[in-house]
Amino acid sequence: MTGEWPTLTVNEIRDPGDRSIAIGPFGSRMKADSYVEKGVPVIRGNNISDTRDLTREFVFVSDETADELRSCNVYAHDLVFPHRGAIGQVAIVPSDGVERYMLSTSLMKLTCDRSRIDPKFVFYFFRSARGRHALLQHASTVGTPGIGQPLTSLRSIQLPVPPLPEQRAIGHILGTLDDKIELNRRLSETLEAIARALFKSWFVDFDPVRAKAEGATRVCPEAIAELFPDRLVESEVGDIPEGWGVGTLGDVAEHPRRGVRPDQIQLETPYIALEHMPKRCIALSDWGAGHGLESNKYRFNRGEILFGKLRPYFHKVGVAPVDGICSTDIVVVAPRATEWFGFVLGHVSSTEFVDFADAGSTGTKMPRTSWNEMARYEVVLPPRSVAKALSTLIRPAISRLIAGIHESRTLAALRDEMLPRLIAGEVRVGTDERDERERARA
Structure with missing residues (x-):
């Protein structure tokens, strides 16, 4: 003690x-x-x-x-x-x-x-x-x-102040947990960057099409390259891949309106509000619980996209890591079909989409957007086969990202439980001379 x-x-x-x-x-x-x-x-x-x-x-x-x-x-x-x-x-x-x-x-x-x-x-x-x-x-x-x-x-x-070897052992135990949490965070950033880069390459820059037009080889796997045409054609929004169309976000995505009254909310239901959502990061690693809520909320499912609609919170966009409920200041967005998941996520989390939503927001004190406005966002529509190929590549990355979130929350809970007990001496840690030399060099 x-x-x-x-x-x-x-x-x-x-x-x-x-x-x-x-x-x-x-x-x-x-x-x-x-x-x-x-x-x-x-x-x-x-x-x-x-x-x-x-x-x-x-x-x-x-x-x-x-x-x-x-x-x-x-x-x-x-x-x-x-x-x-x-x-x-x-x-x-x-x-x-x-x-x-x-x-x-x-x-x-x-x-x-x-x-x-x-x-x-x-x-x-x-x-x-x-x-x-x-x-x-x-x-x-x-x-x-x-x-x-x-x-x-x-x-x-x-x-x-315990003996120095015990101090180092305590710091090492807690630091190891934090190291793993940080590793998961960095992996999440990498996975998100890969997903964004792939979306931009396919659906903004049309790199596979341009590469085929220039006769380049091995730009992407052959099975994927075959899904893309070999030339761009003119359209009302500029050059687009041949055979692709022009539409709106609402053509491929929807806003599931699943309203929930306070008396329908179970105490431990995960609850996401705007303060739980980081900016410019699709990994939602923080949420609260449903107890004490006194107003109507929206219900969402794991894997659906949450978009903070108040202007100060624009660019708060993420993939739900759990089933739960959210503030009505958040728009729940889901693809109309599973193959459109990556395409919808790429657009809704892009700077261009956030700028569009900001420009169309209404209200003086606290301007906000709405699903009706968001659904009007103009997009270049690929064939379903191309959208499906992107989602097939992105979904494993999103699944790994979500798994990392849950692992990090478990590790953080363990760290937070151990921290006061280690600091108070309620839990004592052994010190090995060889391990102590390693920790002293850290």
């Missing part, structure tokens, strides 16, 4: 260097016009999420700016925390080959004394309810959440 472990303050576990606990620069020292196209990446609040890793949407400052603000430089294994905004979150700077990062004005950092404390253990402490509470208890909730004396507050936080 934690009673067996000494309790130390963050100030006692920090690296003895004078820059080991620091705050980001004042806004006047790093304004937006300090950003450059390439240079030292700046960690901002939006780079920190509920995952372990930093998101990759960085802005940059020059090496000269970073040199002038050396106390705000962060390196691999440093921990970063918001002291304004999303207080309670934490990230650990990765060992990813980047020499250094910069803190933004709303963040603070901690460099641990690695001779006595494992940064991964400290990271997971702050991911636990106990660690989050320690950060949040110093925050003001008036206006934008903020910590009045951020560095003083950070230094004073107390945490249990």
